[in-house]
Amino acid sequence: MPYLMIGIDDTDWEGGGCTTYVMYLFVKYLIKDGLTNNIVGLPRLTRLNPYVPFKTRGNASLSIIIRIESESDAVNYVELMYSLIDQMVKRVGKTSPGIAYMVVNDLLNINERLIWFYRKSVRDVVTLDLAHRVADKVNARLVGGRGVIGALASLGFVPVDATYEFIAYRPEDEERPAIDINDVKAWDEATRPFTFLNLYNDQVLIEPHGPDPVLFGIRGDSPHHVLTMGNYLANKYNAIGWIIYLTNQGTEEHRSHVGEFIPYRNADITGVITNVAFDDKGHALITLDNGRKALAYRHLGISRELMNCDGCLAQVWGGVKPNGDLSLYVEGIRVLHDRYVEVRNPRCPMCGGPMESMGRSGLLRCKRCGFQGKLPRIITPRNRWFLANPRASEYRHLMKPSERVGLEGLALYMPKPFLWVY
Ligand SMILES: [Zn+2]
Structure with a gap:
């Protein structure tokens, strides 16, 4: 039996909108038509390279896989998606929505070229032209503007590691209610480590601040834990509906693990720290013995760890800024x-x-007592080997929180919850 894979991107604009909300409404239409059982797995939320210069607010693209009777079925679904985007999206500024879709017979053998295109979109800058060439090769159709790049990339998401996000939506005409920190604390304790990035000290991290229709999002490695926590909060804070997505958030998929400095890409360098200089704002400029420079912003909360680090062998990673000497914007450091x-x-x-x-x-x-002798000195190594991550409030979507270490891949063994959209 064939499957339709359909992806969307770039449906949010300066003053509102959210691509996850378009996908949510699409799924709601399928429910109304009694087609929920045709949805394979959960819809997928894929974050793309956070360092690309032109991107939408959250740089998110989405995709869904639907079991279909015949290829002609596909057209109806695509038309539904198209009309939803048409109704929902205000085409202002650089908003340029796009759809990518393809019909496949075997979900276990997704074209390698498509998987490659997804990986490249998470780690690199890809052009519209490349998207069209890949789409031709893998028999995918692209409809719309620049958004087709992310839409096609999302189709190639074949996870080796993944997480979940429970996203609740709010009524359009209402202010976003402030979520009580005590609710978040209680549920954070009850669901840890299977949910993450819920709060940082007394700061609630599950609520966005933008103009989008999202009320809150609960991220985690278990769909059942995000469901329990999310469902409670959705009821209490008057959500109009919610959905659970399978995502690449918190998986570090954007890290290239190579030492090459290419603008807008993530790089890893290993070297001896020869100098750490703090500027008047408290940002730390790290120089390594190989001449590479890395900048750790104060608000990341990493710079304090760097005191007395001269001479340490360290691994530093982050995004490469396209300025003259190509310095690194630090995401993490491991001594x-x-x-x-x-x-x-x-x-x-x-x-x-x-x-x-x-x-x-x-x-x-x-x-x-005046005793004299030749005695060996006592040498004590400091042995301060540490991993420094940004503070929780500064995490970007793809960075892996340290509480996730050891849980990689777990999400893929989790059964799909009976209730995953409301
Ligand atoms: Zn003595």
Whole structure:
């Protein structure tokens, strides 16, 4: 039986809208027509390269897979999606929505070229021209403007790691209610580590601040945990509806893990820190022995960790800024080797008193009893090997929160919840 894969992107504009909301409404139409059972898995929310210069607000694209009777069925679904976008989207500014779709017979054998295109869209800058060439090769159809790039990329999302997001929507004509921190704290404790980035100290992180129709989003590795927490809050704060998406958020899919500095891409460098300079704003400029420079902004909360790090062997990663010397915008730092050692004199072997050196002879003399001898110094390595991540409030969609370490891939073994959209 054939399947229709359909993706959308770039349906949000300066003053509102949200691509996830268009997909939500699409799914609601399928429910009304009793077609929910034809939806394979969960709809997918794919975040693309956060460093591309021209992007929509959240840089999100979406896709869904639907079981169909015949290829002609596909046309109806695509037309429904098209008319939804037409009704919903205000074409202002650089908003340029797009749809990508294709019919496949085997979901287990997605064309490698399409998967490659998805990966490239998450890590690199891709052109409209490339999207058209890939679409031709994999028999996908593109309809609309620049949004077809993200729409096509989302079709190639074949996850090796994934997370979920429960997204609740609010009535358009109402102010977004402030969510009580105590609600979030209680549910955060009850669902950890299967939900993440709910709060940072006394700051609620599940509520967006933009003009979009999102009321809140609960991210996590288990659809059942995001469902329980999300459903409670959706009821309490008057959501008009909600949906659970399978996403690439928090998976670090945007990291290239290569040392090459290419503008707008993510890079990894390893080297010895030769200098850390703080400017008057508290941002830290790190210089490595290979001449590479990396900038850790104060608000990321990383710079404090960098005091006394000279000489440490460190791995630094982040986005490459397209300025002259191509410095790195730091997302994270891992100290691999701490070269710093503390050297102390031993205590006197006769009386236990403190010992002092006697100049260049290498001899030590006890300050209390006068004993003199050649004794080895005590060398204590500091061994401060650490991983520094930005504070939770500064996370971008694709960065992996440290509480997710060890849970990678778990999401793919989770059964689809019976209730996943309302
Ligand atoms: Zn002594």
